Amino acid sequence: xxxxxxxxxxxxxxxxxxxxxxxxxxxxxxxxxxxxxxxxxxxxxxxxxxxxxxxxxxxxxxxxxxxxxxxxxxxxxxxxxxxxxxxxxxxxxxxxxxxxxxxxxxxxxxxxxxxxxxxxxxxxxxxxxxxxxxxxxxxxxxxxxxxxxxxxxxxxxxxxxxxxxxxxxxxxxxxxxxxxxxxxxxxxxxxxxxxxxxxxxxxxxxxxxxxxxxxxxxxxxxxxxxxxxxxxxxxxxxxxxxxxxxxxxxxxxxxxxxxxxxxxxxxxxxxxxxxxxxxxxxxxxxxxxxxxxxxxxxxxxxxxxxxxxxxxxxxxxxxxxxxxxxxxxxxxxxxxxxxxxxxxxxxxxxxxxxxxx
Numbered sequence: 085x086x087x088x089x090x091x092x093x094x095x096x097x098x099x100x101x102x103x104x105x106x107x108x109x110x111x112x113x114x115x116x117x118x119x120x121x122x123x124x125x126x127x128x129x130x131x132x133x134x135x136x137x138x139x140x141x142x143x144x145x146x147x148x149x150x151x152x153x154x155x156x157x158x159x160x161x162x163x164x165x166x167x168x169x170x171x172x173x174x175x176x177x178x179x180x181x182x183x184x185x186x187x188x189x190x191x192x193x194x195x196x197x198x199x200x201x202x203x204x205x206x207x208x209x210x211x212x213x214x215x216x217x218x219x220x221x222x223x224x225x226x227x228x229x230x231x232x233x234x235x236x237x238x239x240x241x242x243x244x245x246x247x248x249x250x251x252x253x254x255x256x257x258x259x260x261x262x263x264x265x266x267x268x269x270x271x272x273x274x275x276x277x278x279x280x281x282x283x284x285x286x287x288x289x290x291x292x293x294x295x296x297x298x299x300x301x302x303x304x305x306x307x308x309x310x311x312x313x314x315x316x317x318x319x320x321x322x323x324x325x326x327x328x329x330x331x332x333x334x335x336x337x338x339x340x341x342x343x344x345x346x347x348x349x350x351x352x353x354x355x356x357x358x359x360x361x362x363x364x365x366x367x368x369x370x371x372x373x374x375x376x377x378x379x380x381x382x383x384x385x386x387x388x389x390x391x392x393x394x395x396x397x398x399x400x401x402x403x404x405x406x407x408x409x410x411x412x413x414x415x416x417x418x419x420x421x422x423x424x425x426x427x428x429x430x431x432x433x434x435x436x437x438x439x440x441x
């Protein structure tokens with residue numbers, strides 16, 4: 085077998101491999117502990133494994149490396165890390181610290197094929213899915229090198245559509261959640277989606293207590309078609325129906341995200357339509373002021389628009405939370421993470437390099 089990154093393997097995958105090599109089942113737990121609890125990045129350091137087993141592992145597996153191209157820190161403490169992958173692709177990961185929690189925002193793809201018209205991640209198109217190892221390694225890097233930070237929450241809200249890379253994302257989630265790996269509670273892991281209904285239906289059957297966050301950003305198909313091309317495949321009414329079915333099957337609350345864009349989607353009519361769509365099941369609604377992207381002509385809402393829209397929703401019985409942006413000064417806020425197709429003549433990338441530490 086061709087050598088594979090061992091962090092692509094779940095504990096069950098590794099157990100099956102070891103059994104095929106006549107090794108003991110508990111070795112899978114030992115290996116997981118070395119990788120995810122002790123931060124091992126080579127097999128020779130796994131001192132409680134037999135020499136025979138270490139040789140088997142070295143023959144069949146390896147550890148890939150994420151190369152840190154740059155780290156940039158916001159005035160509010162948010163940190164953005166630019167990683168280079170083995171094929172020289174570049175992804176961004178964000179660490180968001182606060183008094184009560186430390187959240188890591190992960191990328192799941194190099195670029196994004198869905199090209200929402202308010203999001204920088206899809207501007208350069210889609211290159212490929214991240215492997216499980218590349219997803220997991222983002223967390224392992226932060227865990228190891230930002231050693232004063234105890235990670236409490238994981239959100240798949242970086243570049244890419246997580247449900248478009250379903251198998252790798254779910255394998256990573258199970259590794260994060262495993263008692264023998266990072267032991268992060270499933271309820272502290274959020275998978276965000278722009279509305280991939282097939283993935284939502286599949287996720288509902290996984291028997292995982294992960295949080296799901298659905299990007300709405302419009303209250304009717306006309307506006308949503310214009311700003312989220314995925315709506316042409318998965319129309320708004322079908323998406324809401326799938327979300328209701330998800331709730332009925334899992335009894336898990338759904339979070340809806342709604343970006344507020346000046347003169348576009350935060351009128352009285354929008355509030356009325358949105359309240360009609362969402363009534364009747366358990367959900368949370370986050371209102372997010374649009375973060376400016378240079379390539380798009382949209383503008384953030386003025387304060388009056390935000391207050392008016394939230395007030396109208398409240399009058400209609402819809403509770404909402406206004407999410408204030410973090411890391412806007414380093415382009416690390418919602419919708420601002422990018423896929424860097426190349427490094428030459430890239431102003432944003434040069435700026436990140438000058439802040440590397």
